[in-house]
Amino acid sequence: KRVAIVGCPFSGGQPKPGVDKGPIHLVEAGLPDQLRELGWEVTFDGHHQFEEISTLDDPPIGILKNPRQVSKVCEAVAKTVEGHAKDGQLPLTLGGDHSLAMGTISGTLSQYPNACVVWIDAHADINTASTTESGNIHGMPVSFLLGLDATIPEFAWVKPKLTTDRIVYIGLRDVDAGEKRILRENGIKAFSMHEVDKYGIGKVVEMALDHVNPKRDLPIHLSFDVDALDPTVAPSTGTPVRGGLTFREGHYICEAIYETGCLVALDLMEVNPSLADAEAVKQTVAVGCSLVRSALGETLL
Ligand SMILES: N[C@](CCCC[B-](O)(O)O)(CCN1CCC(O)CC1)C(=O)O
Numbered sequence: 452k453r454v455a456i457v458g459c460p461f462s463g464g465q466p467k468p469g470v471d472k473g474p475i476h477l478v479e480a481g482l483p484d485q486l487r488e489l490g491w492e493v494t495f496d497g498h499h500q501f502e503e504i505s506t507l508d509d510p511p512i513g514i515l516k517n518p519r520q521v522s523k524v525c526e527a528v529a530k531t532v533e534g535h536a537k538d539g540q541l542p543l544t545l546g547g548d549h550s551l552a553m554g555t556i557s558g559t560l561s562q563y564p565n566a567c568v569v570w571i572d573a574h575a576d577i578n579t580a581s582t583t584e585s586g587n588i589h590g591m592p593v594s595f596l597l598g599l600d601a602t603i604p605e606f607a608w609v610k611p612k613l614t615t616d617r618i619v620y621i622g623l624r625d626v627d628a629g630e631k632r633i634l635r636e637n638g639i640k641a642f643s644m645h646e647v648d649k650y651g652i653g654k655v656v657e658m659a660l661d662h663v664n665p666k667r668d669l670p671i672h673l674s675f676d677v678d679a680l681d682p683t684v685a686p687s688t689g690t691p692v693r694g695g696l697t698f699r700e701g702h703y704i705c706e707a708i709y710e711t712g713c714l715v716a717l718d719l720m721e722v723n724p725s726l727a728d729a730e731a732v733k734q735t736v737a738v739g740c741s742l743v744r745s746a747l748g749e750t751l752l
């Protein structure tokens with residue numbers, strides 16, 4: 452079992468400084484050794500350096516902020532993730548904001564064209580250039596992956612290799628009006644916190660997998676935004692929304708996905724160690740490390 456840690460100190464998809472420091476905090480909390488203890492052979496060739504990209508002149512396109520930076524960073528991440536996957540390693544991407552998933556999932560789909568995506572988030576991250584209200588591209592990666600928005604030439608490299616029947620959401624509770632319409636019109640399956648309350652997390656995960664991976668024979672890319680968790684569980688993140696997943700619900704999802712034996716790629720996104728007091732930051736980082744361990748085979752018994 453080989454895992455390649457891809458540290459992505461990137462914050463261009465959203466306005467709050469600090470989320471680029473997420474990877475270093477997760478690594479310095481000991482994540483690589485924690486995974487070695489689980490029996491993984493871990494490669495971590497340092498955090499991605501994006502300097503040369505962050506210097507380019509990058510005026511907004513419409514209201515989209517840092518579009519060229521986000522695009523170039525994601526393109527680089529896609530190549531890195533694809534390379535690790537080709538090499539038989541499970542890419543573990545540590546964010547950094549969730550716009551990076553445009554890169555990670557593109558990379559996974561290059562190697563596993565039949566992969567499905569399980570997206571854990573308070574948000575749908577599916578705004579297009581015409582529906583986004585913020586212009587923050589971390590609220591848009593899914594629309595680019597599905598090819599819903601071909602109006603931005605800078606993102607033409609994102610081949611729409613993901614289809615609407617191959618993504619499922621768990622944890623939604625802050626979906627913009629435009630996104631609700633997109634989800635409905637495209638028949639995209641989403642289990643909001645309402646369904647989690649109604650059916651319980653066990654049934655929700657089963658239904659989610661039955662939808663995107665009925666025979667449990669497709670590779671799974673798990674993209675986990677820590678803001679899917681309740682802010683009392685993961686406080687130090689850029690867009691917290693109350694009424695989220697409990698510590699256990701978050702871990703159950705990771706444990707159940709690991710149990711399928713289908714996991715081929717994992718993202719742990721949106722840990723921003725500069726948005727809370729030291730204790731709350733430590734808690735958020737520790738929860739992030741714990742979720743990763745659960746997704747990579749740590750069990751309670
Ligand atoms: N949908 C949001 C949040 C995206 C969060 C991205 B993440 O990766 O963290 O999941 C929210 C926009 N919303 C507009 C109305 C305002 O009142 C509140 C924010 C957006 O900015 O598009």
Ligand SMILES: [Mn+2]
Nearest residue numbers: 549572576676
């Ligand atoms: Mn997100």
Ligand SMILES: [Mn+2]
Nearest residue numbers: 573574676678
């Ligand atoms: Mn989110």
Ligand SMILES: [Mn+2]
Nearest residue numbers: 678689690721
């Ligand atoms: Mn977030």
